Amino acid sequence: xxxxxxxxxxxxxxxxxxxxxxxxxxxxxxxxxxxxxxxxxxxxxxxxxxxxxxxxxxxxxxxxxxxxxxxxxxxxxxxxxxxxxxxxxxxxxxxxxxxxxxxxxxxxxxxxxxxxxxxxxxxxxxxxxxxxxxxxxxxxxxxxxxxxxxxxxxxxxxxxxxxxxxxxxxxxxxxxxxxxxxxxxxxxxxxxxxxxxxxxxxxxxxxxxxxxxxxxxxxxxxxxxxxxxxxxxxxxxxxxxxxxxxxxxxxxxxxxxxxxxxxxxxxxxxxxxxxxxxxxxxxxxxxxxxxxxxxxxxxxxxxxxxxxxxxxxxxxxxxxxxxxxxxxxxxxxxxxxxxxxxxxxxxxxxxxxxxxxxxxxxxxxxxxxxxxxxxxxxxxxxxxxxxxxxxxxxxxxxxxxxxxxxxxxxxxxxxxxxxxxxxxxxxxxxxxxxxxxxxxxxxxxxxxxxxxxxxxxxxxxxxxxxxxxxxxxxxxxxxxxxxxxxxxxxxxxxxxxxxxxxxxxxxxxxxxxxxxxxxxxxxxxx
Amino acid sequence: xxxxxxxxxxxxxxxxxxxxxxxxxxxxxxxxxxxxxxxxxxxxxxxxxxxxxxxxxxxxxxxxxxxxxxxxxxxxxxxxxxxxxxxxxxxxxxxxxxxxxxxxxxxxxxxxxxxxxxxxxxxxxxxxxxxxxxxxxxxxxxxxxxxxxxxxxxxxxxxxxxxxxxxxxxxxxxxxxxxxxxxxxxxxxxxxxxxxxxxxxxxxxxxxxxxxxxxxxxxxxxxxxxxxxxxxxxxxxxxxxxxxxxxxxxxxxxxxxxxxxxxxxxxxxxxxxxxxxxxxxxxxxxxxxxxxxxxxxxxxxxxxxxxxxxxxxxxxxxxxxxxxxxxxxxxxxxxxxxxxxxxxxxxxxxxxxxxxxxxxxxxxxxxxxxxxxxxxxxxxxxxxxxxxxxxxxxxxxxxxxxxxxxxxxxxxxxxxxxxxxxxx
Numbered sequence: 005x006x007x008x009x010x011x012x013x014x015x016x017x018x019x020x021x022x023x024x025x026x027x028x029x030x031x032x033x034x035x036x037x038x039x040x041x042x043x044x045x046x047x048x049x050x051x052x053x054x055x056x057x058x059x060x061x062x063x064x065x066x067x068x069x070x071x072x073x074x075x076x077x078x079x080x081x082x083x084x085x086x087x088x089x090x091x092x093x094x095x096x097x098x099x100x101x102x103x104x105x106x107x108x109x110x111x112x113x114x115x116x117x118x119x120x121x122x123x124x125x126x127x128x129x130x131x132x133x134x135x136x137x138x139x140x141x142x143x144x145x146x147x148x149x150x151x152x153x154x155x156x157x158x159x160x161x162x163x164x165x166x167x168x169x170x171x172x173x174x175x176x177x178x179x180x181x182x183x184x185x186x187x188x189x190x191x192x193x194x195x196x197x198x199x200x201x202x203x204x205x206x207x208x209x210x211x212x213x214x215x216x217x218x219x220x221x222x223x224x225x226x227x228x229x230x231x232x233x234x235x236x237x238x239x240x241x242x243x244x245x246x247x248x249x250x251x252x253x254x255x256x257x258x259x260x261x262x263x264x265x266x267x268x269x270x271x272x273x274x275x276x277x278x279x280x281x282x283x284x285x286x287x288x289x290x291x292x293x294x295x296x297x298x299x300x301x302x303x304x305x306x307x308x309x310x311x312x313x314x315x316x317x318x319x320x321x322x323x324x325x326x327x328x329x330x331x332x333x334x335x336x337x338x339x340x341x342x343x344x345x346x347x348x349x350x351x352x353x354x355x356x357x358x359x360x361x362x363x364x365x366x367x368x369x370x371x372x373x374x375x376x377x378x379x380x381x382x383x384x385x386x387x388x389x390x391x392x393x394x395x396x397x398x399x400x401x402x403x404x405x406x407x408x409x410x411x412x413x414x415x416x417x418x419x420x421x422x423x424x425x426x427x428x429x430x431x432x433x434x435x436x437x438x439x440x441x442x443x444x445x446x447x448x449x450x451x452x453x454x455x456x457x458x459x460x461x462x463x464x465x466x467x468x469x470x471x472x473x474x475x476x477x478x479x480x481x482x483x484x485x486x487x488x489x490x491x492x493x494x495x496x497x498x499x500x501x502x503x504x505x506x507x508x509x510x511x512x513x514x515x516x517x518x519x520x521x522x523x524x525x526x527x528x529x530x
Numbered sequence: 531x532x533x534x535x536x537x538x539x540x541x542x543x544x545x546x547x548x549x550x551x552x553x554x555x556x557x558x559x560x561x562x563x564x565x566x567x568x569x570x571x572x573x574x575x576x577x578x579x580x581x582x583x584x585x586x587x588x589x590x591x592x593x594x595x596x597x598x599x600x601x602x603x604x605x606x607x608x609x610x611x612x613x614x615x616x617x618x619x620x621x622x623x624x625x626x627x628x629x630x631x632x633x634x635x636x637x638x639x640x641x642x643x644x645x646x647x648x649x650x651x652x653x654x655x656x657x658x659x660x661x662x663x664x665x666x667x668x669x670x671x672x673x674x675x676x677x678x679x680x681x682x683x684x685x686x687x688x689x690x691x692x693x694x695x696x697x698x699x700x701x702x703x704x705x706x707x708x709x710x711x712x713x714x715x716x717x718x719x720x721x722x723x724x725x726x727x728x729x730x731x732x733x734x735x736x737x738x739x740x741x742x743x744x745x746x747x748x749x750x751x752x753x754x755x756x757x758x759x760x761x762x763x764x765x766x767x768x769x770x771x772x773x774x775x776x777x778x779x780x781x782x783x784x785x786x787x788x789x790x791x792x793x794x795x796x797x798x799x800x801x802x803x804x805x806x807x808x809x810x811x812x813x814x815x816x817x818x819x820x821x822x823x824x825x826x827x828x829x830x831x832x833x834x835x836x837x838x839x840x841x842x843x844x845x846x847x848x849x850x851x852x853x854x855x856x857x858x859x860x861x862x863x864x865x866x867x868x869x870x871x872x873x874x875x876x877x878x879x880x881x882x883x884x885x886x887x888x889x890x891x892x893x894x895x896x897x898x899x900x901x902x903x904x905x906x907x908x909x910x911x912x913x914x915x916x917x918x919x920x921x922x923x924x925x926x927x928x929x930x931x932x933x934x935x936x937x938x939x940x941x942x943x944x945x946x947x948x949x950x951x952x953x954x
Contacts, residue, residue, distance in 0.1 A: 023577075029603040030578050032592045033585025040548035060577060088549055105577055110564050128558035129567050148558035149550050243560050246853050247880045248623045250559040304626060305843050371558040375550035375624035381840040382546045416840075443840040444546075 007057045007100060011077040015059050015100075018069045023060035023106070031055050034084075034094070034101050040378065042090035042385045042477070044444035046453040046519050046526065055082070055094035055101045062106045064179060064187065064227040070102055071225065072185035080507045083225040085123045085151035091220040091476055091512045104151075107227065112137060116200055118176055120230040121152045131370045135241070139233040140369075142168045145424075145437070147374035153229045157218035159389060159472065161435055162368055163287035163329065165428040166280075168234055170391070175210055176202040179228035183503035199230035212498065217389070217472040221509035223502055237333050241369065250371075251364040258332045258339055259286075260363060262346065264356035266324040269422075271354040273394055275326060278349045280431020284342040287329035287368065289426035292439065293320045294418055298376055307380055312417075320419035326356060329368075381416050383444040383452075386437050387460045388423065389472045394434030397425040400469045404438045407463050411455040414448040416441035436469075450525045457516055457526055458482075465530075479517045482530045533834060534631065534776045535638035535737050537594050542837050543627040544591040552624055553583035553617030562876035566909055569616040569877055571884045571902040580607050583617035583629045590636050600645045608636050609648055610898060612891055613733055614821040614884035619852030626849055630826070637735030647734035650893040654730050655739060662725035663693040672724060675700040680707050682716035688756045689717045690770070692763035693726050694923035702923050705946035706762045706792055712953050713805050717760065723750035727769035734890045737777065744774040751787055762792040762946050764922035765888070768822035775830045782829035791823055793921050796949055797859035800866055807952035810869030815943070816915045817860055817872065818906065818929075819882040820922035825852030852880040860921055860945055867952040873913045875906075883909065885920070887928035903932025907940050917941035919948055 007015070007026060016024050025031070036043075036052045056079075061067045074081045080099040084092060094101065104123035110130060111120045114137045119130055127141070128148035134140050144150060144160040160171030168174075177191040177199025190213065193199040194206030202210060213226065239255030254260065266272040272290055279285050297316065301307035310316060328346060332339030350356040367373060377384040390400055401422030408415060423438035438460075442452045461478030464471045465486040474483055475491070484492025495513050500506070511518045520526045533539065554570045561567055568574050572581045579585030589607060592598040611633060618630040640646025647655070657666035673696070689710065695703035710717050728743030747770075751759055761767045770789040775782045799805045819825075828850040835845030857879045864872050877883045886902025907929060910918050918929050918940060929942035 025578060027603045029589055029598060029601060029607055030580045032589045032598060033578065033580035035588050040550060043548060058578060086551065108564050125564060128561035129564045132561050132563045147550060149555055247557055247619050248851055250557050252559055303849065305846060308842055366559065373624050375548055375552055378548045379625055
């Protein structure tokens, strides 16, 4: 399929000839999105296809005009900044991609501690500029290469959320091009040019805009967002090393990482809770053991030589690594005080043993090298991202690890690791992310589909895990009924009201439902 | 097809790109902000994904599988790239996909299929074939700059000036032999067998022609009896150190010679106290890491293994990640020059931005090459330096050209020229 000539010319008149293409070579570069998360799973194999065109607007006005033209000619579109999941790829014959990478304005209001970004700005860029001003933001596990706006719309989990809270709570004034091309300003931006406040005056529709974990492009395009920045400590972090071993050296009078080996999982959880009660610490997390193996491997083959051993299996069973970061935000004395409290809790009360750790950071402050997750097998998908209590996170992770045995292989053997869990918001909530690794070329890939699209959601429903990602990685027909007063209907009704022509990244949010109708190896047995 | 240039060998490296764009962004640890945050010159010039490895990998895969046919656009995507290796080093921060070998193999396939290289590249190849240099100048003029009596026949060190220093920037060659003279180190040349290194044909995918040149040059060196070859050109350096063993399906360690760049040579002399800088050079400069001296200069280690389940290799492989590039030697030299102030640009070492000239862009895409040159000059301007210093004549040439066409006032020097200024 191709874009009608008149529509192409209309798009071209908006962005200029240099920033539109329908050449098959250019389109091939966008095939399947910038695929990572869920690559080669059912959605990717069975539904993702070549787009019919790519347009690259520079301003909100251009985005608005492009969306209006798309509505005029009934052309489905997919907004894309640094999109990274299976849902964000063309799935309709004549769909265009609105590539937002040219929109890269970044402004920081140092006094009021917020940043205003456009769609093409990524986290490491924002973090660099924030740190120059004594401020910082949480770089999410999704990676420093993730664009700031869509990541705030979706998830943004990090051990630093222990102190900084969930990113969705840090969204302030927002400019949103609705699916029909109207512009809606949220919060104080609706009343003035000052985006300082998310709640108002004016409409606060952030919940609608974001939903549970965003709409993955199915509800228009957020072109500008103001996000809170947080006060940091004043010492510089020294950039050090040559690729692949680049890192930030911590100013240890103000920042320190700690690694504790806890006696068991329960003591690790209790220590997390108690840290929160004492309101000390900047970051806290339980470390999946394979992350440690990745970190110490020199190559993929080196990883597999170490991972495929009895020692690795024993490590998963017996090593309960609790990783904590302290920051002396206000003073060196704060760090010293918090260190004493931390040691009282972790070592004295819960029997943790402090191990060696490098006083540098390559994973959470400015980098979050999530791409390494694909390294071991070539395929990776997180099947669980649950915000609830930490007890829920632990039980959910353990249950999934048990369930996963039936799907291993083709899934990568991880010896029953219950995933990444941590406390967030000083212990007021807990987080579980269950990571799954697979070989995309495995002949048994359909079994991996089954694990992702039906087995995990059924387990979630069964045990009551309120799983954000599963709203999108499962049939809404299954999870929608279980997650509330029929979430599926509410989502589809909302979508229909805002997007009457159903052009904003169809068929999301019901793409898995469509997949299940299409293929014969995923059964509607629920 | 030479195993190292066989596109089918790299299917995994194309298919398993996960779209993190490590090939595009400056390493996030070193990310300088929105401005200067991209290190892929091709994608700076043309922001479509097709002009970055993230898109070229998919295009390459579709091309390999026969889903894409030749077109002007396909050739444009394949050739409007400096082969600077920024993508390759970036990917190997996390994933170890062989991006530069893929891009080189794509060009080799174009040539093998009779569709490449581009007309401007063919002209260069013809010049090399007929005259032994890329410019089509007379071979008789190749050593015109060389003073009588400078060469010591039979010396164990051979100076290989390369086409640029021989024909279009004699100052570099003259400075280099003056440095050799001041160091007291005897040197020879390949005399009338001194020809182009072959890099201009290797980089556009003309593998058979490049291999013949490599064999002839290696034989010429062998016939002098010397075991060490000195270059003042980063392209020549990479040709002798990386391209030749790759073309011959050998490892750099198995070659019967050693190649050193002038920066390594002088750094060693300074370290041993065999020369000393005596003159002030009052200038504020920045060092531009040439791609072929920096991230692309690691030795080639031949590998004939295959991938198995989950992409695991059946034989150990030594990855060229850009870690061991020649980054420090030129900085050591510049730091020892009295009066010289050195400031780093936001994009340095393995994250450096190519000057824009390499990969055949100099001949085929002049606007593109100069646009990237101007981008780099703006980066130098952002740190308020008077001059950019590099270790490759093509970088210097492109900065001068780009500066002129963009009305910029930044000077460009070759490292040899600054060394000489400080010596005498």
